[in-house]
Amino acid sequence: DAKTTQPTSMDCAEGRAANLPCNHSTISGNEYVYWYRQIHSQGPQYIIHGLKNNETNEMASLIITEDRKSSTLILPHATLRDTAVYYCIVRVAPNSGYALNFGKGTSLLVTP
């Protein structure tokens, strides 16, 4: 599956939008973009996923570029509880037929 590149860390002021980028320039046509986050000492939690259209749910929005080589996860009004490590992965869904590799993700710090 395609590899992803994310910044190591980012800061965001509480109440502002947090925009987390992810590069996946080798993504295949049948691969989806998934985002997870991991709050300290907890297991990773699913946030959102998409194929080519922008997606929105109660947690976040996902913006995928037209060429699908990059995407941005948007937390519209970041709170202190959004401080976490955010992982971007690409995979074929719902086929779970192979290992899924997570990188080191982006450590987001939301400040008061």
Place this chain on the structure above:
Amino acid sequence: GAGVSQSPSNKVTEKGKDVELRCDPISGHTALYWYRQSLGQGLEFLIYFQGNSAPDKSGLPSDRFSAERTGGSVSTLTIQRTQQEDSAVYLCASIRGAGGTGELFFGEGSRLTVL
């Protein structure tokens, strides 16, 4: 239960001892993953089970590590002759498979400390 359950939540052992970590996936989920997360690091893939197919063991770091999944449900990760570098949080995740969204559901992990 409703989620992925792992036990024990914490395990302290002495170097050279064997340990077993257990994962109960969500009922009906066909695929199961084990990951390892060392302090301050990302998730390291260990092993993957899909239905009755042979598991993908490509991430196991050495032959001291093994895992099995009985009856297509509960999985046990065994580490023999533990070393201090095995200290980490071991995370289990399951996926529904066909008909699902491809979302991974993670347990809270088993924290292993090797003295």
